Amino acid sequence: MRLRLPAALLAIVGVALLAGPVLGQAQKGADTGKAPASTKGARAPHPNGKKGGILLAMHREDLAQGFSIHETATIATVWPSMPCFNNLVMFDPFKPVESLDTVIPDLAERWSWQDNYRNLVLFLRKNVKWHDGQPFTSKDVKYTFDMVRQAADAQTRLRINPRKDWYANVETIEAADPHTVIFHLKRPQPSLLMMLASGYSPVYPAHVPVAEFRSKCVGTGPFKLKEWRKGEYIEFTRNPDYWAPGRPYLDGIRYVIVKERGTRFAALQAGRLDISFPGEATKPIADQLKASGAKLNFTPVGTNVNDNLIMNIKKPPFDNVKVRRAISLAVDRRAYAKAVHQGGAVAGASMQPKPYGFWGLLEKDLARLPGYGKPEENKAEARKLLAEAGYGPQKRLQVEMGTRAIAIYVDFASFVINELKQVGIEATLKQVETAQWHPLVTRREYQMGANLTGLGIDDPDGNFYENFACGSPRNYTDYCDEQVMKMIDAQSQELDLKKRQPLVAQIQRKLEQDAARPIMGWRLDHFPMAPHVKNLVPHHNIYNYGRMQEVWLDK
């Protein structure tokens, strides 16, 4: 509070900044130490920002655990909480494809890899204050990430902790001085920066109990929480003490909760909202909005969310890889994208396909995987495999497919059941409420399931360790293969991108051949927004572009 600049001075600084290239602070953080590539920020598409205005944003459902991003794994929390926080580093808001090359400074103004990617040294910004006026220091960083990785000496504990495994490779976190933090790793892991850049990795204040984030939000971010009207809206107001000069542009953001999907997009079409919600504007919705003539701009982007089939590998019949492969072969992936998503999805294995993602398999590799080639041949092979496993017209394979009682899941499951029918598998559908679904899956009281997986970052480490590693809590199928584990570790420490890519491709092929968790397709989004919204660039990943620091309204 003592250091608050008079408003006039702030305005002058702001105007001065507008004249020059934006993101001056981003350039300062370039190429220190052995940073793999340039960390320069991209130019803003609309640099001459105007100040003021309230952004009206669509929101799908009310917050699940308040603003405690670390305690959830849902975009419904991340999206409206990101403006309150900062990360150590973040993905360049203006670059839709995310990679190590697009990681830019946030609270860490620069960083340096040392000892051949064994130690990550981060130099923190000075004069940053929490929304309650307390200074931000390296203690807060150590506190946050010790809490997330559940270090033995962590000061506090999250009551729900979904991303502990992201930091499994961190040995210790050292607060060297108030403005320097060092992450000491067990082995080299260049991907650590990716995880730190995700919207899932905000820095929490050490002086505020975690429980308070369920109703309040104390961050360092560009916006302060103004009011959370339960079930109605979440409203932020600009942080006048924000560390980035001249930012944010907006006076505030209001996330309006609209539960009914038809009403949600009717409101956008009628101009009651300025922007959509990440991942919500499917192709049919975008087509309709375009046809309606509403004044909206559309950006087709990937979501880094895939639809996948989970099977209980520990129990018959899915302990037999032939049965699993038959299931994977039976579902025609291209028909899936066309029917379930009206063309608003793309086929791909366990990493998001190009051009949306960096690691996806090439088309020619995909064609050889189960379910991607000619549908008739695939279905014939599926019948053959089933016969080898002892199933046929005399002894039909009967399975129960579970899913959550939400339309997108049910459509997905209905389609798969119909495909399975064509190879002689009788599948019945069991719908359960959200409250029951995860307990069933965690207790492995399911046979098959229609599942959605959103990946916080487009990175092999973030995906494989979370969803395919032996013993990970989110590895619902219990797929566990020693060889694959070795391959995952090998690619993780590979510093040369050229060598890492083929390793990752090999893992993806192996996972599909084993039908570990057959991927049905990757969802696309069309993110509609009003033309007066500037500098909001949707990424090919729903979780990482919600900061709103650069967004302004041209009204």
Add this chain to the structure above:
Amino acid sequence: MSVVIFVLMRLAPGDIVDVLFAAAGYVNESDKQFLMKELGIDKPIWAQYVDWLRGLAAGDLGKSYRYDQSAWEVIGPLVPVTVELAALATIFSILFGVPAGILSAVRQDTTLDYVLRVVSLAGLSLPSFWLGMVIILGLVAWAGWIPAVTYVSPREDLAGHLVQFLLPAAAVGYRSSALLMRITRSAMLEVLREDYVRTAWAKGQNGRAVIWRHALKNAILPVVTVIGIEFAFLIGGLVVTETVFNLPGVARFLVEAILWRDYPIVQNLVLFIAVVVVLSNLLVDLLYGWLDPRVRYSS
């Protein structure tokens, strides 16, 4: 009744902790036990019930599991929205239902009567969620406009507020007015057959006077009863209308709380609805006494 709801909710599979973990995509059994203890849902059902009653007696409604906030703070702002919507719908239904019913009774078995009866039955047959959906989607398709999706305070913008409430009130009020029309019609028919009305007709009194002075006065009792029942019904029955028109009311929140297994919110909302039912019944009884001297004398 509170016992019934209390037990039913807790018999439902899954609990708030499962929902919270669902948002994180996994469940950890030991963490789950810890959380259940923190929220106090590891205790036996009867103990939780006693706790709730004890709190209630002290004016404490308990804490929402989901929001970590007192149930009253969560529920409080929702109440006026629903009450206003229900009241507007009731007014709408009285304005349309009662005159239509009278007209239909007086013109019994004419074309007008048949048309009114079919229109009113149609009102009872249209699913309200469908009607609301068609209104919103139709409006945006043809006019490119819909009412505000965030609550507009009447103090800030009275016109906007009215626009926001009148559409849903009309959508629901159609159903209620259908009900009122039917009850008014049959009550009027019965009264019109009574001797004293016939006498009045026979004495050559003006038709309108007969209807208003004699018939309606006596037919009003069952109509008032139904208005009371209907108002109480609307308080809890607006689930889908509130959802489709995105109004932050009680009913929509109740469904949400049920899906979230947020027991304190469910219990208190159900209790609130029950209180409204009792109060409106009481009000109807009082109105009875005022409208019909016989009831006053007998009691």
Add this chain to the structure above:
Amino acid sequence: MAERAVADTGLEMVRPARPATGGTWASVARFCRKKPLGAAGGALMLVIVVAALFVEPLSTHDPIATDASNTLARPGRDHWLGSDHLGRDIYSRIVHGSRVSLIVGVLSTLLGSVLGGLIGLLSAYFGGKTDLITQRFLDILQGLPLLVLALVMSAALGPAVHNVIIAISVPIIPRAARVIRSSVLSIREMQYIESARALGIRHLRIAFRHVLPNTMGPFIVLATAQLGSAILVEATLSFLGLGVPEPYPSWGRMLSVSAAEYAQKAPWLVLFPGVAISLAVFGSNLLGDALRDTLDPRLRGA
């Protein structure tokens, strides 16, 4: 006599499995002439009953078969009422949905009316303290709006056909009990019951042999009147995702999320299931009205 005959036709229409006999045809004709609206309602219900009975021959497609090459098809020769976003035939789904709606509607109404009727019968017959306690219990049940109770019930029991039936039937119990109770109260005082009692016939026997048959009229009226709202509640529950689960096509669920999503591009997704629900409820309301007028003028407007 005429009234008895019409009562039977009422039964025929609610339970079409029983073959109609020659004698009743005449009274059906009379009913049609006297109550054209009721007859129209009866005809609507008949269409739905026929659809529900002959689901297979009447549908043109497998209602759950998806067809990626034919999604959101306009109504036409292939798909009479169009196809949905997964390429499923709307017409066939509506035909199949009639079975769910009718089964849930009829069974829940029957269950609720029978249970409520029994409670009402016994409560009224025994009177005194039993009556008083039962009445308080019913007050409790009736204190809650139908939808709220059904919501809590179906959330507690989970989505399955039999659970939905139970959930919808519970709110009907108090209504049925009230109606039956009041008619039993009047019958109880009649002379032949007095004499039966004087002859030393046991309570239960009197209740079931003598009192019960005389309450059939109001019972049928009540059941028909509740049928419409039961169908409506089923649709609403399904719309909210708490009703009958997939793969059974249900009218209410056909209208939930996906329909609104595609509404402007394919309005038939929203239109036809809504019309189906409205017609079914409309039909049973019309019929219920007419039956009430014919059978039991006292109940008019109850």
